[in-house]
Amino acid sequence: MQKYCYNNGRRDFIRKASFSAALYAIPSLLVHAESVSLIAPTPAPKEKIKLSINGKEISAEVDTRITLLDFLREQLGYTGTKKGCGMGQCGACILHINGKRMNSCQTLAIHNNGKTIETVEGLANGDTLHPMQEAFIKCDAMQCGYCTPGQIMSGIACIRDGRANNRDEIQRYMAGNICRCGAYQNIVDAIAQVKESGKTV
Amino acid sequence: MENNWLPVNEGPRADALDKVTGKATYAAEHRVSNLAHGVFVCSTIAKGIIQSIDEAAALKAEGVIDIISYKNCPAIPGYAPQLADGTRNPKQWWGMKVLYDNQVRFYGQPIALVVAETLEQANAASLLLKITYQKESFETDFNLARKDPSKAKPPSTYSRGNASNYEQAAVKVEGEFTIPIEVHSPMELQATIAVWEAEDKLTVYDKTQGPKATQGAIARLFNIPDKNVRVIVDYVGGAFGNALRNWHNVPAACIAAKKINRPVKVILTRPQMFNLTGYRPQSWQQLKIGADATGKFVGIIHTAISNTSRYEEFREGIVNASRFLYACDYVDTNYRILPLDVSTPTWMRGPGEASGCFALESSIDQLSYVLNMDPVELRIKNFAEKNPESKLPWSSNYLKECYDKGRTLINWANRPQKPGSLQENGWLVGYGMANGVFGAGRSQASVRAILQANGNLVLQSAVSDMGPGTTTAMTKIASENLLLPLDKISFKLGDSELPPGPTQGGSTTTSTLGTAVYLACEALKKSLRTLAVENVPAFKNLDASTLVIKEGGVSASIDKEVFISNADLLKLGNKPFLEITQDSQGTSAMELKHATNSFSSHFVKVLVNPKTLKIKITEVVTTADAGKIISENTARSQMLGGVVGGIGMALFEELKFDHYTGAITNASFAGYQVPLHPDIPKTTVWFVNKPDPIINPIGAKGLGEIAFIGLAAAIANAVYNATGKRVRNLPITPEKLKEAKI
Numbered sequence: 001m002q003k004y005c006y007n008n009g010r011r012d013f014i015r016k017a018s019f020s021a022a023l024y025a026i027p028s029l030l031v032h033a034e035s036v037s038l039i040a041p042t043p044a045p046k047e048k049i050k051l052s053i054n055g056k057e058i059s060a061e062v063d064t065r066i067t068l069l070d071f072l073r074e075q076l077g078y079t080g081t082k083k084g085c086g087m088g089q090c091g092a093c094i095l096h097i098n099g100k101r102m103n104s105c106q107t108l109a110i111h112n113n114g115k116t117i118e119t120v121e122g123l124a125n126g127d128t129l130h131p132m133q134e135a136f137i138k139c140d141a142m143q144c145g146y147c148t149p150g151q152i153m154s155g156i157a158c159i160r161d162g163r164a165n166n167r168d169e170i171q172r173y174m175a176g177n178i179c180r181c182g183a184y185q186n187i188v189d190a191i192a193q194v195k196e197s198g199k200t201v
Numbered sequence: 202m203e204n205n206w207l208p209v210n211e212g213p214r215a216d217a218l219d220k221v222t223g224k225a226t227y228a229a230e231h232r233v234s235n236l237a238h239g240v241f242v243c244s245t246i247a248k249g250i251i252q253s254i255d256e257a258a259a260l261k262a263e264g265v266i267d268i269i270s271y272k273n274c275p276a277i278p279g280y281a282p283q284l285a286d287g288t289r290n291p292k293q294w295w296g297m298k299v300l301y302d303n304q305v306r307f308y309g310q311p312i313a314l315v316v317a318e319t320l321e322q323a324n325a326a327s328l329l330l331k332i333t334y335q336k337e338s339f340e341t342d343f344n345l346a347r348k349d350p351s352k353a354k355p356p357s358t359y360s361r362g363n364a365s366n367y368e369q370a371a372v373k374v375e376g377e378f379t380i381p382i383e384v385h386s387p388m389e390l391q392a393t394i395a396v397w398e399a400e401d402k403l404t405v406y407d408k409t410q411g412p413k414a415t416q417g418a419i420a421r422l423f424n425i426p427d428k429n430v431r432v433i434v435d436y437v438g439g440a441f442g443n444a445l446r447n448w449h450n451v452p453a454a455c456i457a458a459k460k461i462n463r464p465v466k467v468i469l470t471r472p473q474m475f476n477l478t479g480y481r482p483q484s485w486q487q488l489k490i491g492a493d494a495t496g497k498f499v500g501i502i503h504t505a506i507s508n509t510s511r512y513e514e515f516r517e518g519i520v521n522a523s524r525f526l527y528a529c530d531y532v533d534t535n536y537r538i539l540p541l542d543v544s545t546p547t548w549m550r551g552p553g554e555a556s557g558c559f560a561l562e563s564s565i566d567q568l569s570y571v572l573n574m575d576p577v578e579l580r581i582k583n584f585a586e587k588n589p590e591s592k593l594p595w596s597s598n599y600l601k602e603c604y605d606k607g608r609t610l611i612n613w614a615n616r617p618q619k620p621g622s623l624q625e626n627g628w629l630v631g632y633g634m635a636n637g638v639f640g641a642g643r644s645q646a647s648v649r650a651i652l653q654a655n656g657n658l659v660l661q662s663a664v665s666d667m668g669p670g671t672t673t674a675m676t677k678i679a680s681e682n683l684l685l686p687l688d689k690i691s692f693k694l695g696d697s698e699l700p701p702g703p704t705q706g707g708s709t710t711t712s713t714l715g716t717a718v719y720l721a722c723e724a725l726k727k728s729l730r731t732l733a734v735e736n737v738p739a740f741k742n743l744d745a746s747t748l749v750i751k752e753g754g755v756s757a758s759i760d761k762e763v764f765i766s767n768a769d770l771l772k773l774g775n776k777p778f779l780e781i782t783q784d785s786q787g788t789s790a791m792e793l794k795h796a797t798n799s800f801s802s803h804f805v806k807v808l809v810n811p812k813t814l815k816i817k818i819t820e821v822v823t824t825a826d827a828g829k830i831i832s833e834n835t836a837r838s839q840m841l842g843g844v845v846g847g848i849g850m851a852l853f854e855e856l857k858f859d860h861y862t863g864a865i866t867n868a869s870f871a872g873y874q875v876p877l878h879p880d881i882p883k884t885t886v887w888f889v890n891k892p893d894p895i896i897n898p899i900g901a902k903g904l905g906e907i908a909f910i911g912l913a914a915a916i917a918n919a920v921y922n923a924t925g926k927r928v929r930n931l932p933i934t935p936e937k938l939k940e941a942k943i
Contacts, residue, residue, distance in 0.1 A: 074319070082227075082438070083468075085471035087471060087871070089869060120221070123222070137217040140838050143439070145216070145221075146387070146438030172878070172879055179388070180388050182843070188881075
C-alpha cells in the first residue's frame, strides 16, 4: 500500500498525499476506524519546496502532510496567520497565494511550491501600515484580535476583487470570516472606508 | 474641563497595532526549542470502562515519543484523592483528572495523549491506537431526563411575600422556555505549552483568563510553591468564560512535558473545543407572572432546571434576576441541576442571567399584550426604586434613561401595538425590547506603577485580556488621573510574576483593576509631591498637597506658574525611577450598603417574511447603564459584540447530540451556526455614561455581561410583534415559528 502510494508518479503522489493529509486533519474525536491504520504511511516522505513569503525566498524540506498554515506557524514561526479550525470554516487563516485569498489550512505546503505567499506580517512597509491595517485600527475593527489577520487579508481581497461596492456586498464576500467577539460592524466600516478612500490595496 | 487637551475617551485600542500586524502572540505561538506536540485521543463511547489500549502500532510510528494514558501516567500529587494519612487531599485538581483512570464519563473524553516530534506525526499516530471499552448505559437527553424529577439534585429555593398575591392577580401569563447548549467557541483554540526548567519549576504558556489562578492550579497539581510556576499569557483570542478554569490541555501538557523531559504543546482541535472547554448549560424554565389591572406586578414564580455533568456540579444564577430586576412583593424561585453523561458546563457570557432574562423578559412582553400596555411603559410601571431582594438602595440605576434613549433611537413610535399588523415591502415588521442586568462587583487587585527616568509610566498586573481592551481602559484611567498623555503610559499584563491581579470574568475587571490603578496613581502623585517639595528649591516652603500633578510634571503657582517635569524631578531627587505597588481591597454590596448592578436595555427591529418565515434583524439599538465609560471606543465594541452574541443565541446556536451514541453531531463551525457578517444589522450603541458614586472611585460598573443579557428576549419579542407568534424554545428558526402557537 505504501509503495503504491508513493511510486506511481508525481500526480498520483500528490493525490494520495492530499488524501492522507485530509485524513489526518480529521480530528480523532470523530474518527476512530480501525481500517485507517492500514494506510498510515511510516515513515512519511518529505519534499523540498521553495516559495516566496512576503517577498522573502524560503527553501524548506517539509512533511508532505503539513498544511501551508501549519508550515508557516509551526515550522517557520510566521504566527501572524491564525489557526481557528483547521477545517476551512472560519477564515482565520486566510492569506494570499499568488494574489488570491485562500484558507491556508486547506492547502498543503507542497502544493505551494514556487508560489508567492502574502501574509499579514508582510502588509506594512516598515512603520507605514497598509491602508486596511490603518482602517482596522481607526474603526476598532477587532476585540481579541485573533480573527483580525484573516479579516484584513480577506478585506483587501474584497476590494481587489471589486466586491466592496456597498455594505451588503462586503458582508456577503466576508461571510467566510468568523469573528466571535462580534466586531463585524466595525470590520465592514473599515473595509468600506478603505474602498471609499480610493487608496491602492 | 481642565484636561481637555488630553485624548481622554479617544484614541485607538492600546494593543491594536500588534493585532493588525500579526505581532500579537497567543498561547500556542510562543517559540520554544526542542518542542514536542501532544494530541488527544478521545473516547468513542459515552460511558464505561476502558478495557484495553493497544499502543504497539502507534509507538512504532515515525516521530512518536510517548503515549500517555491512565496505564502509564506518573503519580501526580494533585490527582491523589487522599493524603498519606488517609484524609482528603485539600489540593486536589479541580475538575476531571485527565489521563488518570480508566473511567469514561462522556463521549469525546481525552483518554490518551500521543506525543510526537511534529503535529503531523502525532496526528497520524493518534489514529493507530486500538482501544476497547466495556460500555455502560448513559443518559445525554436533557429534555427526556428532566421529566423524571428524581434525577435532578435537590433545589435551591427563594421566596418572599405572600403566594395569594399571585393567585388573586387580575392578569396572569405563564410559559415554558428551553435553551439548548451554547458553546463559547472563541476563535483561538485552547492551547498550553509546558516547559520544565527544573524538577520542581516550570513555565506555562496558556490560554487563560486568570494567570494567577492558573499558576495556583498548576502549583497544587505538582505540590510545588506558586513561585515555581510562571504562567505567560500575552494575548487571549476570545474566551467568553471558557478560559476561566483550566481544562484537560493544561495538566496533560504539564504531565507529558515532565514525563518526556521536553517542552510539550497541546492544542485542542475545533471539534474538541465543542466539549472540552465548557459551555452554557441546557435549560428548561417555567415562568409565571401576574399583575393587577394597572400592570403592577403582584407575583413572579420562576422555576428552572439546567444540566451539569455526572462528575461535577455546575450551578449558575439562572433565576436570580427575577428576584430583583423589578418591584414585586411576591417572588418564588426554584432551581435544580440535572446530571447527565456529558462534559461539565461552565460560565459563558452572561452566565445564568442570559438564560433567566430570556424567560423573564419574554414573559413580561407577553403580559404587556394581555394588558394592552406598551412593554416599556409596563417596565417603567414596575421599576424597582431599590433592590427588592436585598432591600438595599441601588448604587445607581439609570434604566429609565436607557428606555427613553432606546425608544427614540429605534423609532419605537413606529411599533404596532397589534402584532402582525405592520408590513414593509411585503415583509412583516416587528419591534421588541428587553432588559439585561448583572452584578457589578469589585474585588481585590494589586498594581505596580513605575515612573521611569524618561517620565513614562509603566503599570503592571498579573491579569490577562480576552479582548474587551483592559490595557486600553487601564491606561486611560491613569491618563485621566495623572493628566499624563496616553502615549506616555503602558500597561503590562499576562505574566503571573507581576503583582497579583484578578481573573477576568463577571464584568469586574474595570472596576477591580481600575480601582487599583486609580489608587496606584494617587499614591504616585503623593510621592511626586513629596519629592518635589524636598528637591525643588522653588517648592521648598510649599504645602505638598497644594502642588498640582499634570502634563507629565509637578506645578505650583507661586508668583507665576513653576513647572518641573517628572523626568527632571527624578533626576533632581537622584532617583533612577519611582516605583509603587498598590493593593486595592475588594468590597461587597453589604459593606457598601448599596446594591451594585449594571443594567442594559436592548431595542430590536425585525422583518419576517410571511411566506418563508425567514427572520431578518434590520436594526438594533443597545443602551447601557454601566456607570462611567472609561474608554468609549472599546466599550462600544464590547456592546456591538454583545449584540452579535445575542443574535447567535436567539437565531442560530444549538449544540446537538446523537442520544444513541452520546456523541455531539455538529462539533464544527459548519454544524454549529454562529452569526456571520451578513447576519449583522445596523447597530447603535448608547451609554448613560454617568459615574456610579458608590462602587469605586472611578465610577465604572461592568459591561461585558449586560451587553449580551436580554438580547435574545428582545429579538424574540420583536418576532412576536411582527408575527403574533412567540417561540419559547431557542434558537428561533422558521420551522419553530411555523409551528408556534399564538
